Amino acid sequence: TMHLSIRAIQAINMFISSWALVFLAVGILVNDWVRINIETRATIKSHSPWIHSTIWPKGEMEVIRVMLIIVLSLSYFYNFFLGLEFTYMIPQTACVIFMAVFLTCFTGVLLLTTLLLYHIKLRQGKSVYYSNYHLTWNISTAYISIFFHFASGLFSLLEYQRVMKNSASESTMENFGRDSDMRRQSGSSIQVISLPERSPILPSIVQVPSDPSKEDRLPKASQMQKRRVTWAM
Numbered sequence: 001t002m003h004l005s006i007r008a009i010q011a012i013n014m015f016i017s018s019w020a021l022v023f024l025a026v027g028i029l030v031n032d033w034v035r036i037n038i039e040t041r042a043t044i045k046s047h048s049p050w051i052h053s054t055i056w057p058k059g060e061m062e063v064i065r066v067m068l069i070i071v072l073s074l075s076y077f078y079n080f081f082l083g084l085e086f087t088y089m090i091p092q093t094a095c096v097i098f099m100a101v102f103l104t105c106f107t108g109v110l111l112l113t114t115l116l117l118y119h120i121k122l123r124q125g126k127s128v129y130y131s132n133y134h135l136t137w138n139i140s141t142a143y144i145s146i147f148f149h150f151a152s153g154l155f156s157l158l159e160y161q162r163v164m165k166n167s168a169s170e171s172t173m174e175n176f177g178r179d180s181d182m183r184r185q186s187g188s189s190i191q192v193i194s195l196p197e198r199s200p201i202l203p204s205i206v207q208v209p210s211d212p213s214k215e216d217r218l219p220k221a222s223q224m225q226k227r228r229v230t231w232a233m
Contacts, residue, residue, distance in 0.1 A: 006092075006162050013155040014082050017104065020148030021075045024111070027142035028068050034122060034139070037132045048138075049118060056125060064121070067114040074107040075149070097160040101153045108149030115142055 033048040049064040081100060084090045122133055 006159060009155055009159045009162065010082070010086050013152055013159065014079070014086060016148050016155065017075075017079050017082055017152045020104075020145045020152060021079055023141040023148065024072060024075050024145035027138055027140075027145060028072055030138045032136050032138055033118075034133050034135055036130045038130045046136075047133075056121075056129065060121065064114055064118050067110060067117075071107055071111045071114060074103065074110070075145075078103045078107060078152075092163060094160060094164070097156055097163065101156040101160070104149045104153045104156065108146045108153070111142060111149070112146050115139070115146075 029050070031048045031051050032046045034046070036045045036047050038045060049061045049068060078100070081090075081103065085092060085096060085100070090096055126133065
């Protein structure tokens, strides 16, 4: 059951991370983040960090463009990393799970920093290049991607907690088995064998026959008497 719960968490994490990549790709690759009202030409232009606009000088949006490329690459690599973990191509250790948490949280923080920097650039250019601007729905998908990245990091932490509980339970079961084996071995080695009580020695009823050779050697009583009478006479 513990193994199934870990697999379920991994499946949900992969689902969330894949949607984070989809929303990020939609939000970044569409060239219609902002509608800008230009007073001098009385026109409305679309703008995003990906297109080279004549509104900002060359190189103003280069930093934001590079940061978005890094974010998109990290998000793709994170999904690939989760796929390797789900298919057991890489071991599910604490170091691997913490690497996944760091990767998705760093991607979310970097994307949030990029979007805030873009908003700062828009406010700075409002008093210089155009009169007003308003955001479109495409940039909101990038914020949804940030939410999914942090949610994926939360599920990775939950996976780490379940893996640690699983390893702790396995270690306790192994220690319990070792202790029981040691007790059995110690009990069998110190087993006391009781000896039967000694019965009192009874006097033997059977008489041991004497050696006939000794009896033949000793003279009988009648012969001794006859010799004494003969000697007396």
